[in-house]
Amino acid sequence: MRKAFFILTVVSLFFQSSCDDGDIITVEFDFDDTFALESCNDLVFYKTKNDPSESLSFVVKDINFEDLFALQAGEILEKTSNSNTFNYRTYTNSTLPSGLFCSPIPPSEVKIKEDYESNNNEAVFTTTLIEDDNDGIPAEFEDINADGNLDNDDTDGDGIANYLDDDDDGDNVPTKNETPNYTQADGLSNAQDTDGDDIPDYLDDDDDGDGVLTRDEESVDQNENPRDDVRDPDVGADYLNKDVSESVPAIAYREHTIYQTYTITLLIKSVNLEVITQNFDFGTLQDSSTSGTRQLTPAFP
Template sequence: MRKTVFVVLLIGFCFQTSCDDGDILTIEFDFDDTFKTCGDLVFYKTKSDPSESLSLAVTDVNFEDLFDVMPGETLNVTSNSNTFNYRTYSNTTLPSTLFCNDIPPSEINIKEDYESANDTATFTITLSEDDNDGIPAEYEDLNNNGDYEDDDTDNDGIPNYLDQDDDGDNVFTATEKPNFTDQDGLANAQDTDGDGTPDYLDTDDDNDTVLTRDEESVDQDNNPTNDIKDPNVGADYLNKDVALSVPAVGYREHTIYQTFTISLYIENVNLEVITQDFDFGTLDNSATSKTRTLTPDF
């Protein structure tokens, strides 16, 4: 919850009212830290008790431009053609379609509407990527030099922190049970053959001299997990008594998970009763979570 308190000194503002020069007006913006978007670049947040909204409509920014950022970099996109509104309502609650309808809901009653136009609104965008294999990126920095990009166990061109299959055996890391916990780290990672190398980094998990990725005698689909000669033991790549080699011909497709963080800061706000910069928060939208796929060269 983001609570912003504005204290405004009213001088000469109380004509024909009971207040005196120098009275203080306190305005609380008790909104969430996140905001939403819909339609033609309208960014907004709402709240109840009391019912209020903040919204920014921009006309000089393309929504897709907010995602034109490289991993690890910071992109700033600025709008100088916009309208910023703070509204209060007599309604007890506000409908979820308040800003996302071509026709505004008819039951809405606006009490007050303050507007500030053509402020400097800056979107700050960062992109982080991960393989979602259950191992935090810092634990995939095997040489402990702080550079995640130079750790590539299987030399497939994908650093471990983005590689769903760290050892290149066509069994995804998450399937090989790294068993990471905050308390024990990777101390309990599965090591089927007990050779001191956990399965997720071991190219021959059962130590039967046949590479895990080549144990495909049943279904030749670059996925050793469904090749099972003895159901009582499990997949052949974990069964040292099955050593049939059918050489793999390629790597499996990898998915890399992307998280875009888009924050909004508005400078020089002038809403009559409020004149200062405003931190609008962080965008909450499904579009900020994306994926990309790639298949390493074999």
């Protein structure tokens, strides 16, 4: 999606006017809603476009990048910068090279046509963090007690709420490998239920109903992974075979991975460029650093 701003101004501010009463032109900022990052001595947030070649760049001197990530899931973090420089540039180049903003001397092939600058703007970075287990089930479907609070749904009692728990039933088989079969049309109505007890496998700690907990069906390899214990290849793993009920008690849970997505937006207030004299929504940061993971292993009962 692209975002366009239309600003009217007197052309004599920029170009020689052929009319004494001042012509009116339209300056169109047709940039993406997202922006990128280059880390030099300072942080440079920028966006570029071709046809015509233009750039918006915002250099920040009073914020460390790590500061923008200092929050917990569910919190909103705001950081304000007052030591910065905002530039809108146009170029004669048909296309712009990479590495445009961190080079002390612009690449020789770059020809700047116009450069408008605004300094020491009040700028607000807003960061939000969403965490999820990426188990194939949308978080809203992991509200088992349907009370609207995802944090109090913990099927296996391991201290990790289901929407963050990549093994909801604590059987050492990841939820995504227990065939929840979520679809937008049918929800979880087609989730696999091996023993037919109306508890889907991903919430059932004894998938085959043989009286031995799934996590304890490790008679072949004791490695906290019931999926590789197979006595009868024609049936599959022992934890799905009701005719194999040998118990080798598990002694630990597997390490869990929680996936993190940070959303960082930038609003520049009271911009004082000649072509912008208003608050400016710079957009949302698009960078690999906004995605990450954290690992934890629950205490075993």
